[in-house]
Amino acid sequence: MHKCGQLTVLAALLTAGLQACAQAPAKAIEDVEPEVTAQVRDMVGQLSSGQSPAARMTERASAAATGDALAGMQALLKSCTKPPALVLQQRSTKGEDRRYDYRVDCGAAPLQLHVEFNKAARVNVLTLNRLE
Numbered sequence: 541m542h543k544c545g546q547l548t549v550l551a552a553l554l555t556a557g558l559q560a561c562a563q564a565p566a567k568a569i570e571d572v573e574p575e576v577t578a579q580v581r582d583m584v585g586q587l588s589s590g591q592s593p594a595a596r597m598t599e600r601a602s603a604a605a606t607g608d609a610l611a612g613m614q615a616l617l618k619s620c621t622k623p624p625a626l627v628l629q630q631r632s633t634k635g636e637d638r639r640y641d642y643r644v645d646c647g648a649a650p651l652q653l654h655v656e657f658n659k660a661a662r663v664n665v666l667t668l669n670r671l672e
Contacts, residue, residue, distance in 0.1 A: 588617035
């Protein structure tokens with residue numbers, strides 16, 4: 541095979557490998573705090589019905605989960621079963637804040653949910669995105 545042909549094959553293999561890595565869901569980790577996951581599941585249920593879980597959020601997070609942002613989250617959650625399946629993928633801490641990343645299984649289009657709780661167990665950050 542000519543060198544240019546070998547490079548083309550190599551480039552195709554690298555591209556396919558990178559796409560597979562980007563699409564492969566992260567593995568689940570053990571959920572040692574099921575009460576946190578239950579709270580998150582309740583919040584996701586509220587978001588899917590167009591309600592902001594403001595009572596569980598800091599002022600900053602509550603302000604960010606209104607209007608267009610709330611409508612966007614509701615649209616993303618539209619295809620999910622009720623309640624959606626949450627798979628804990630990562631748990632970490634930053635100072636006194638606890639961070640959780642979940643895969644939200646919504647049919648063919650899984651979502652990524654990131655939640656950060658402060659030391660008072662109120663949500664500082666809540667983001668929901670489509671997994672690419």
